[in-house]
């Protein structure tokens with residue numbers, strides 16, 4: 255699905271020397287490279303504040319803590335995402351409220367958000383799933399009307415851009431109240447371990463989050479609030495500081511591979527290629543197809559037999575996961591998400607796919623469909 259080794263070899267000299275410098279300095283935690291990376295990412299995103307943390311899951315949790323969400327408050331998101339988005343809602347004692355996804359984009363169906371809002375609703379968490387921006391114009395309109403915070407889960411979409419009807423373009427993660435991302439190795443900007451970051455243009459929230467990531471502490475051993483311990487270590491920052499320079503080229507490589515796939519599958523009645531939206535860039539964290547009238551399990555087996563990995567993101571919608579059984583949802587509650595879980599497949603998608611591999615993958619898929 256990914257080829258992290260070939261990508262590393264392309265930047266080996268730069269990355270190795272970055273890592274060696276950290277080891278030589280012994281500034282393993284909060285070294286100067288962490289600050290440097292935060293500044294570089296803030297410049298790349300055109301966002302005033304970037305706070306790095308331990309991983310994308312923590313980023314979401316810290317965002318919700320900083321907004322002062324209290325047990326019982328409701329948070330709107332979708333059931334078709336990675337569990338982390340909803341896990342942190344549950345961990346904080348908040349109530350997840352699901353809104354089904356749009357069948358074409360896999361992102362939150364904005365036409366169904368308003369009817370999910372109650373007096374206890376405090377935040378909307380749009381997920382830019384698989385690298386495609388959610389409909390932020392409509393989400394921000396609703397959030398402003400109902401005075402809700404927006405926490406963008408941009409864990410799969412760093413570098414993607416969203417253009418408003420006014421013509422203004424922004425990077426995802428910098429549009430809502432707070433944006434969150436993950437630097438898990440296979441993400442579009444991945445480090446060599448765990449890592450994450452939180453973005454905001456709100457200085458007050460930024461200050462609070464800088465405290466929360468570090469035990470609620472601004473002066474050593476004086477704790478102003480309850481926080482967590484969630485840091486990006488200096489070695490990861492050194493890796494990311496090199497790789498950030500290549501993020502746009504990585505995303506372009508993903509888009510080129512996606513264009514190859516799209517071209518190969520266009521017009522096939524059994525395959526629905528990803529929907530392109532005007533005015534947004536899709537950075538293809540995953541390349542995900544919808545299948546029609548195909549024995550998916552057999553197809554996956556045939557592909558695997560030919561040495562081609564194929565994954566299902568995601569096989570079970572969150573409202574039907576055992577972990578959320580206590581919420582009392584049933585099959586049929588979110589039919590679009592349920593249908594997608596039964597009909598999608600994701601093909602290998604990374605920065606190192608060459609034409610020979612793409613031909614091999616597309617030919618095998620078409621032969622087995």
Ligand SMILES: *Cc1c(COP(=O)(O)O)cnc(C)c1O
Pocket residue numbers: 309310311312335336338339381407409410435436437438448449450
């Ligand atoms: C990866 C991911 C996360 C969590 O990031 P980690 O760094 O693995 O904690 C959250 N949300 C989405 C949509 C993700 O893909």
